[in-house]
Each structure stands twice: as structure tokens, then as C-alpha cells.
Amino acid sequence: MRWGICIIAVLALLLFSACAQQTGPKYRGTDFDLVIYEPSEEFQDHIDMLQASNFIDVVEFIDESFAESPGIVVRFQTCGAVNAQWRPSSYEVAICYELLDYLDNNEAELNMEDAPEDFDKEAAVTFFYLHEVAHALIDVYDLPVTGREEDVADQFAVILLANHEADDALVASAMFFYDRMETVENFPIWSKHPLDEQRLYNLLCWAYGQNPDRYQDVVTNGHLPQSRADRCGQESAQAARSWGRLLVEFLNEEKAAEIRKKI
Numbered sequence: 001m002r003w004g005i006c007i008i009a010v011l012a013l014l015l016f017s018a019c020a021q022q023t024g025p026k027y028r029g030t031d032f033d034l035v036i037y038e039p040s041e042e043f044q045d046h047i048d049m050l051q052a053s054n055f056i057d058v059v060e061f062i063d064e065s066f067a068e069s070p071g072i073v074v075r076f077q078t079c080g081a082v083n084a085q086w087r088p089s090s091y092e093v094a095i096c097y098e099l100l101d102y103l104d105n106n107e108a109e110l111n112m113e114d115a116p117e118d119f120d121k122e123a124a125v126t127f128f129y130l131h132e133v134a135h136a137l138i139d140v141y142d143l144p145v146t147g148r149e150e151d152v153a154d155q156f157a158v159i160l161l162a163n164h165e166a167d168d169a170l171v172a173s174a175m176f177f178y179d180r181m182e183t184v185e186n187f188p189i190w191s192k193h194p195l196d197e198q199r200l201y202n203l204l205c206w207a208y209g210q211n212p213d214r215y216q217d218v219v220t221n222g223h224l225p226q227s228r229a230d231r232c233g234q235e236s237a238q239a240a241r242s243w244g245r246l247l248v249e250f251l252n253e254e255k256a257a258e259i260r261k262k263i
């Protein structure tokens with residue numbers, strides 16, 4: 001008898017936790033802000049820059065690509081750390097003002113040989129945003145991942161940027177990682193992430209693979225070894241196809257038709 005009660009209790013518990021852990025899109029309807037800027041006197045300059053930029057277009061592009069808005073909100077906020085992260089409990093990508101501050105303060109260092117002349121903070125933030133969106137989509141649509149999720153998220157960001165001729169963001173981010181390799185040993189944002197050197201090579205490789213003409217210089221200048229570069233077309237095409245297959249069933253009709261031609 002006791003066992004019977006016990007089994008019922010366990011079953012009830014399992015059922016409850018299954019319900020509590022149920023994943024799937026949390027559609028918010030249409031009446032919500034996709035981007036939230038938490039007020040901050042200290043970081044008002046960053047808020048002004050972001051509001052005057054095209055950042056919102058990228059956020060809207062992501063949101064509108066799906067048949068139903070997945071409702072992923074971006075929250076810019078003060079965190080006390082240089083960070084960006086997907087927060088499943090609140091369905092938000094949080095980007096810390098401190099990250100923008102960091103990019104500002106290191107602009108001079110980033111203007112190294114072969115770096116873009118005017119390191120673009122907005123561009124780098126776009127890359128970080130897309131990386132976190134990839135984590136969000138994996139969570140929201142319960143997508144299978146059979147490798148390091150960090151690499152997969154980087155692939156998503158690179159593919160999107162390279163296919164929208166917005167790959168300055170990519171160059172800016174790659175240079176950011178290059179800078180990190182040189183100067184900081186412990187950087188909280190990348191605690192779960194591959195070594196920055198590896199990330200840099202991966203980003204350059206996938207960018208080159210998606211657009212060899214534009215990125216020929218990274219091979220010519222020796223930033224990407226030829227032996228690796230030879231495989232980048234195949235590597236990035238495979239990543240793009242995989243992401244396409246994973247997402248196609250959730251996309252709106254127009255996007256889905258476009259993606260089906262490529263996968």
C-alpha cells in the first residue's frame with residue numbers, strides 16, 4: 001500500500017516536472033517591445049547610439065522571419081560585468097551596457113594593423129546579439145545540437161551576417177576576439193566559450209567560406225592558414241544547411257521557400 005502511494009507520488013512528481021519543464025515558443029502576441037533599454041544615466045551615450053543605429057532592424061528581421069513571433073526580447077541593462085546572455089526564464093537576450101563600454105574603451109587597441117579603420121561598436125553588438133539569439137532559438141524550438149553549442153551559435157551569427165552583406169560586424173567581432181587573446185586572461189563572457197584564438201579562426205574561416213572574394217585578404221595576410229582556408233567553403237556551407245534544416249519548419253512562408261532552395 002505504501003509502495004502504491006509512493007509510486008503515485010513519484011508519478012505525480014514526474015508529471016509535474018514534465019509540465020514545468022515543457023519547452024516551446026512562448027508567443028507574446030503582438031503588443032510588446034522587442035528591444036528594452038533600461039534607463040541609465042551612466043550609460044546614456046550607449047542608449048543614444050543604439051537608438052540612432054540600425055540595430056532594431058536586425059532584431060525585427062529575426063522576429064519577422066518566423067511564422068509566429070518567437071517573442072525573444074533584447075534587454076540592454078546595467079549588469080556590473082562585461083557580458084551578454086540568453087535568459088530562458090524571462091525569454092530575453094540581455095546585453096550589458098558594460099559590454100558597450102568595454103568596446104569603447106578598447107577601440108584604440110583594436111585599431112591594429114589589418115583591423116577595420118573604424119571599429120564599429122554597433123557591428124560588434126550585432127554579432128553578440130545574433131550569437132545569443134542562436135542560443136535562444138535552440139532553447140525555444142528545442143533544436144538538436146550535436147556539438148559545442150558555442151560553435152553552433154557562432155556559425156549562426158556568421159551565416160546571417162555574411163548573407164546580409166553586414167559582415168563588417170563579423171570583422172569587428174573577429175578583431176574583438178583577437179584583442180581578447182592579447183590582453184585578458186579571465187573574461188566572464190567567454191567562460192563557456194572556446195578559446196578566443198579558436199573562435200577568431202573559426203569566424204574568419206566561416207566568413208571566408210561564405211564569401212571568399214571579400215575575405216581573400218585574411219588568407220593572403222596569413223591570418224587564416226591556407227590549409228584551413230581550403231576547407232572553409234565546405235565547413236560553412238554545411239553549417240548553413242544544418243541551420244536551414246533546423247529552422248525551416250518554423251519560418252514564415254516566404255523565408256521558408258527561400259531557405260528550402262538552399263538546403
Ligand SMILES: [Zn+2]
Nearest residue numbers: 131135150153
Ligand atoms: Zn554563447
